[in-house]
Amino acid sequence: MEEFIQMMSYPFIVRAFIVGILVSLCAALLGVSLVLKQYSMIGDGLSHVSYGALSIAAACGIAPLKLSIPVVIAAAFILLRMNENGVIKSDAAIAAMSASALAIGVTVTSFTTGMTTDVCSYMFGSILAMSQDDVVLSVVLSVVVLALFIFCYHSIFAVTFDESFARATGVKVPFYNTMISVLTAVTIVLGMQMMGAMLISSLVIFPALSSMRIFKSFKGVMISSGVLAVVCFCAGMIVSYNYSTPAGASVVLANLCVFIVFLGLQKLKTIIKVA
Amino acid sequence: MDNSKCLVSCVKAGLGYDNRAIIEDFDFDVYEGDYICVVGENGSGKSTLIKTILGLIKPVSGHVELHDTLKSGAIGYLPQQTQVQKHFPASVMEVVISGCLNSMKWRPLFGISEKKRALKNLDRMEILDLRNKCYGELSGGQQQRVLLARALCAAEKILVLDEPVTGLDPAAAAALYNILQRLNNEGMAIVMVTHDLKNIVNRAGKILHINEGGYFYGTVNGYMDSDYSKIFV
Numbered sequence: 001m002e003e004f005i006q007m008m009s010y011p012f013i014v015r016a017f018i019v020g021i022l023v024s025l026c027a028a029l030l031g032v033s034l035v036l037k038q039y040s041m042i043g044d045g046l047s048h049v050s051y052g053a054l055s056i057a058a059a060c061g062i063a064p065l066k067l068s069i070p071v072v073i074a075a076a077f078i079l080l081r082m083n084e085n086g087v088i089k090s091d092a093a094i095a096a097m098s099a100s101a102l103a104i105g106v107t108v109t110s111f112t113t114g115m116t117t118d119v120c121s122y123m124f125g126s127i128l129a130m131s132q133d134d135v136v137l138s139v140v141l142s143v144v145v146l147a148l149f150i151f152c153y154h155s156i157f158a159v160t161f162d163e164s165f166a167r168a169t170g171v172k173v174p175f176y177n178t179m180i181s182v183l184t185a186v187t188i189v190l191g192m193q194m195m196g197a198m199l200i201s202s203l204v205i206f207p208a209l210s211s212m213r214i215f216k217s218f219k220g221v222m223i224s225s226g227v228l229a230v231v232c233f234c235a236g237m238i239v240s241y242n243y244s245t246p247a248g249a250s251v252v253l254a255n256l257c258v259f260i261v262f263l264g265l266q267k268l269k270t271i272i273k274v275a
Numbered sequence: 276m277d278n279s280k281c282l283v284s285c286v287k288a289g290l291g292y293d294n295r296a297i298i299e300d301f302d303f304d305v306y307e308g309d310y311i312c313v314v315g316e317n318g319s320g321k322s323t324l325i326k327t328i329l330g331l332i333k334p335v336s337g338h339v340e341l342h343d344t345l346k347s348g349a350i351g352y353l354p355q356q357t358q359v360q361k362h363f364p365a366s367v368m369e370v371v372i373s374g375c376l377n378s379m380k381w382r383p384l385f386g387i388s389e390k391k392r393a394l395k396n397l398d399r400m401e402i403l404d405l406r407n408k409c410y411g412e413l414s415g416g417q418q419q420r421v422l423l424a425r426a427l428c429a430a431e432k433i434l435v436l437d438e439p440v441t442g443l444d445p446a447a448a449a450a451l452y453n454i455l456q457r458l459n460n461e462g463m464a465i466v467m468v469t470h471d472l473k474n475i476v477n478r479a480g481k482i483l484h485i486n487e488g489g490y491f492y493g494t495v496n497g498y499m500d501s502d503y504s505k506i507f508v
Binding site: 221 | 354384
């Protein structure tokens with residue numbers, strides 16, 4: 001407990017905790033819908049796009065979020081629409097887009113500053129990166145995400161479970177798809193500064209994946225994902241502080257541990273059922 | 276027939292996308308209590324017809340009129356199952372009650388009347404005991420009944436089904452046909468796209484056969500005498 005109080009005496013850690021908890025929560029809630037719609041890779045793709053945008057912003061001296069948020073929202077829009085048009089398969093589109101964005105980012109960086117710590121921290125994240133603006137933005141983001149999931153819960157379920165039926169019963173499917181893409185994009189941009197471009201997608205995927213091992217109702221999966229995301233983030237941060245491990249990686253490993261435990265529980269449940 | 280019993284009426288309609296009609300000069304009516312099978316090759320416009328009836332796309336020419344009671348999305352629709360749904364973590368109750376969404380307007384939570392409606396339709400499909408089970412763990416036939424119960428929550432008068440027996444074993448398919456027969460006897464109009472014409476032709480009242488460049492719409496007997504029937508039966 002004393003250590004925890006000591007930890008919280010650093011303002012940058014407090015900021016990292018606030019942003020991290022809120023972003024993990026948002027990523028987990030959005031993640032349930034994305035994973036079920038088989039868009040698991042979207043977090044990965046968008047974070048690479050965000051990396052490319054951040055490198056360009058750094059090279060041109062623009063405030064990083066001002067450039068990367070619109071660029072990533074545009075990318076999310078394109079990727080989530082891919083399925084409807086069906087010109088390129090969405091998994092191929094995500095792979096192509098993320099590699100291209102990464103290449104653009106690396107090239108731009110090599111022309112200007114070279115691999116500075118700034119750019120490197122985009123790759124693997126840094127808890128020092130959180131500014132006051134990030135805190136404000138993450139509070140706004142989480143309020144919007146929570147409002148959407150509380151007030152439009154049943155519509156989100158309908159859109160995730162069966163888009164055709166939802167359309168036929170008069171649910172505004174394009175509105176929800178747009179909301180989910182925009183919010184995912186903002187979540188990714190905010191989260192990747194701390195978690196890193198390579199690791200942020202785990203915040204989207206792991207909570208939903210773990211919850212789906214045990215819970216068999218949509219509501220159960222949603223609530224469990226939110227709780228797991230927050231618990232894993234805090235656990236990862238505390239481990240990171242005490243053992244000086246990288247913050248982003250520690251959070252991912254905490255998520256992995258939970259996933260393995262839940263997988264074990266699921267196996268145990270089927271064994272008991274059979275016996 | 277009495278016009279007030281006409282649920283869907285297409286008059287000289289051109290159905291298609293982006294101003295390109297796939298079916299032209301299309302006259303088609305669905306009355307209360309009809310049992311209509313829609314057949315035709317892939318790409319002939321069956322899905323376009325369904326989307327038009329559901330109000331998802333507008334006709335490119337002519338008129339398509341829906342009965343006043345159907346206008347707020349109150350058509351029961353049973354879409355083709357997607358791969359995503361097969362292992363979806365949702366309880367049967369959650370799936371069925373999502374059929375009540377069109378009566379919600381801006382209320383965020385389902386009320387008692389929606390819950391009653393969901394339970395009544397679960398009972399009608401004889402799957403009341405499955406209501407707390409996980410949808411993803413049911414058999415294909417049971418999943419189809421759940422989706423049918425959901426469709427019934429949305430509509431009282433007309434059901435539109437898109438290849439409902441695809442992937443079902445013959446016993447499950449026969450059971451589904453029996454359920455549809457019962458619903459039809461209760462007065463529900465049924466419009467069903469199917470490739471399984473052989474097993475359904477005795478039950479259906481009317482057949483709509485869409486072909487490239489033309490269509491047949493009439494009674495089963497009329498259909499059997501026409502050239503169209505030679506392709507499928």
